[in-house]
Amino acid sequence: MPMQLYAHPFSSYSQKALIALYENGTPFKYRFLGPEDESTLAEWMALWPIKRFPVLVDGGRTVMEATIIIEYLGLHHPGPTRLIPEDADAALDVRMMDRFFDNYVMIPMQKIVFNSIRPEEARDAYGVDEARTMLDTAYHWLNGRMADREWAAGNGFSLADCAAAPSLFYADWVHPITEDFAHLRAYRQQLLARPSFARAVDEARPYRPLFPLGAPDRD
Numbered sequence: 388m389p390m391q392l393y394a395h396p397f398s399s400y401s402q403k404a405l406i407a408l409y410e411n412g413t414p415f416k417y418r419f420l421g422p423e424d425e426s427t428l429a430e431w432m433a434l435w436p437i438k439r440f441p442v443l444v445d446g447g448r449t450v451m452e453a454t455i456i457i458e459y460l461g462l463h464h465p466g467p468t469r470l471i472p473e474d475a476d477a478a479l480d481v482r483m484m485d486r487f488f489d490n491y492v493m494i495p496m497q498k499i500v501f502n503s504i505r506p507e508e509a510r511d512a513y514g515v516d517e518a519r520t521m522l523d524t525a526y527h528w529l530n531g532r533m534a535d536r537e538w539a540a541g542n543g544f545s546l547a548d549c550a551a552a553p554s555l556f557y558a559d560w561v562h563p564i565t566e567d568f569a570h571l572r573a574y575r576q577q578l579l580a581r582p583s584f585a586r587a588v589d590e591a592r593p594y595r596p597l598f599p600l601g602a603p604d605r606d
């Protein structure tokens with residue numbers, strides 16, 4: 388029985404895990420979470436009552452959280468692309484940047500998106516302002532960091548870049564990375580050119596009309 392990934396192609400955290408699977412050509416069964424497949428949805432909700440995806444099932448083991456899924460793949464299904472360095476100290480940098488992208492890019496980006504689909508009276512303008520300020524600060528810091536680096540941490544493509552790719556992809560849609568941040572824009576383009584992420588972006592293309600704030604005509 389191959390591993391199974393409960394995911395949706397348009398979901399940023401699903402893409403993060405998919406990049407790791409595609410990097411290494413790891414075989415898995417895509418358990419597509421869509422409203423038309425109630426039984427897959429029910430299986431996923433039974434596996435993870437918190438109702439967040441992606442979720443990976445490998446034999447009797449259920450693994451939640453995109454970062455931990457990538458850590459699990461590296462331990463139990465390693466491939467030619469090592470996404471977490473063997474050296475423990477170098478691995479700290481990778482994990483630090485993974486946390487950075489989740490906490491300070493992905494979460495504020497999602498806050499802006501989710502706010503837009505709330506009923507008008509439940510919207511949180513203050514929270515959205517805070518999220519935009521956080522993105523501005525994150526862009527500024529990242530732009531400096533990426534001035535003399537190819538990838539977010541270490542010398543090669545890593546878990547940190549798996550987190551960076553979808554978070555910067557969607558963050559730029561909701562809060563544009565302006566021309567002031569040339570290094571960060573170049574890094575985002577480089578991520579888009581990485582075949583594993585390009586595949587995830589292509590698979591998600593049909594869902595762009597569903598983007599609540601309107602998807603731009605690019606990328």
Ligand SMILES: N[C@@H](CCC(=O)N[C@@H](CS)C(=O)NCC(=O)O)C(=O)O
Nearest residue numbers: 398399400438439440441452453454
């Ligand atoms: N911390 C989780 C976050 C996962 C997450 O928020 N996934 C989104 C899809 S991108 C989700 O499940 N959304 C469903 C919802 O908010 O109801 C991870 O790293 O995997």
